[in-house]
Amino acid sequence: MNNVGLITGASSGIGLELAKIHASKGRDLVLVARREDELLKLKTELELTHNIQVVVIPMDLMKENAAHELFASVKNLKIEVEYLFNNAGLGGYGKFHLRDWKKEREMIQLNIIALTELTHLFLPEMIKRKFGKILNTASTAGFMPGPMQTVYFATKAFVVSFTQGVAQEVCNEGITLTALCPGPVQTEFEKAAGMEGSGLFKSAVSAESTARKGYKAMEKGKLIAISNNTLNFAINWILPLFPRKIILKMVQNLQTIK
Numbered sequence: 001m002n003n004v005g006l007i008t009g010a011s012s013g014i015g016l017e018l019a020k021i022h023a024s025k026g027r028d029l030v031l032v033a034r035r036e037d038e039l040l041k042l043k044t045e046l047e048l049t050h051n052i053q054v055v056v057i058p059m060d061l062m063k064e065n066a067a068h069e070l071f072a073s074v075k076n077l078k079i080e081v082e083y084l085f086n087n088a089g090l091g092g093y094g095k096f097h098l099r100d101w102k103k104e105r106e107m108i109q110l111n112i113i114a115l116t117e118l119t120h121l122f123l124p125e126m127i128k129r130k131f132g133k134i135l136n137t138a139s140t141a142g143f144m145p146g147p148m149q150t151v152y153f154a155t156k157a158f159v160v161s162f163t164q165g166v167a168q169e170v171c172n173e174g175i176t177l178t179a180l181c182p183g184p185v186q187t188e189f190e191k192a193a194g195m196e197g198s199g200l201f202k203s204a205v206s207a208e209s210t211a212r213k214g215y216k217a218m219e220k221g222k223l224i225a226i227s228n229n230t231l232n233f234a235i236n237w238i239l240p241l242f243p244r245k246i247i248l249k250m251v252q253n254l255q256t257i258k
């Protein structure tokens with residue numbers, strides 16, 4: 001297999017679109033998510049359309065040893081991963097103290113632990129080869145606290161920080177890390193997070209345009225890709241001017257389901 005990209009969360013939304021872009025460049029793929037049937041459908045489509053090889057590894061990345069199991073499967077198949085897309089993630093709506101702890105823990109496992117561990121496992125071999133590109137799907141949620149989705153926003157703040165820190169450590173090794181930071185996107189995320197009706201997704205953009213922006217930024221080796229120009233301006237130039245308590249109220253109002 002050549003120029004292999006491993007994508008977590010490839011069965012829908014942004015991950016699926018990243019897979020299509022990677023395949024369109026004639027690059028091979030390892031697709032990971034829980035829904036094997038969706039991954040197999042995508043494998044058939046991409047292999048037929050782009051004459052590439054696609055391997056499907058169904059995996060629940062909320063399980064504690066999932067990252068190690070995934071890495072071991074890839075090694076057993078003698079696949080060299082050159083592009084790592086840590087994209088799988090999910091949100092969860094509600095006041096922190098009222099939310100089920102098991103769900104918060106699983107979210108941290110998926111959004112933080114799996115992403116961090118996969119990076120830790122795949123990075124050394126990328127450094128040895130002097131080539132590797134990692135795209136971590138974070139969120140604009142990573143730039144502010146997020147009442148009503150507090151743990152989700154905090155996990156994405158981790159991803160934004162982690163991505164930049166490691167990027168600096170390996171910048172002379174031929175490796176780049178990029179954090180893709182979308183605002184609201186039309187995917188299955190809204191439903192999975194229990195946020196239907198919050199109003200936040202009225203301005204949602206397409207998963208295809210979001211993935212395109214992220215893929216391009218990854219290829220250029222950019223640190224951060226905020227997928228929407230207005231949000232980019234607001235986060236960099238307006239947000240820092242606002243008092244923290246005002247921001248907290250604004251974010252809570254935006255997210256609250258009325």
Ligand SMILES: NC(=O)c1ccc[n+]([C@@H]2O[C@H](COP(=O)([O-])OP(=O)(O)OC[C@H]3O[C@@H](n4cnc5c(N)ncnc54)[C@H](OP(=O)(O)O)[C@@H]3O)[C@@H](O)[C@H]2O)c1
Pocket residue numbers: 008009010011012013014015032033034035036038059060061062063087088089090091110137138139140181182183184185186187188189190192207
């Ligand atoms: N949509 C937005 O508004 C938005 C905004 C900013 C950032 N993001 C981020 O974008 C990323 C992709 O989300 P999306 O918007 O494309 O939503 P999505 O359509 O719900 O896709 C989520 C993907 O993650 C996979 N996944 C979920 N739980 C998993 C698990 N336990 N193990 C393995 N895979 C799992 C899902 O596949 P299975 O269900 O088959 O496992 C699916 O392929 C996430 O990190 C999300 O936080 C989304």
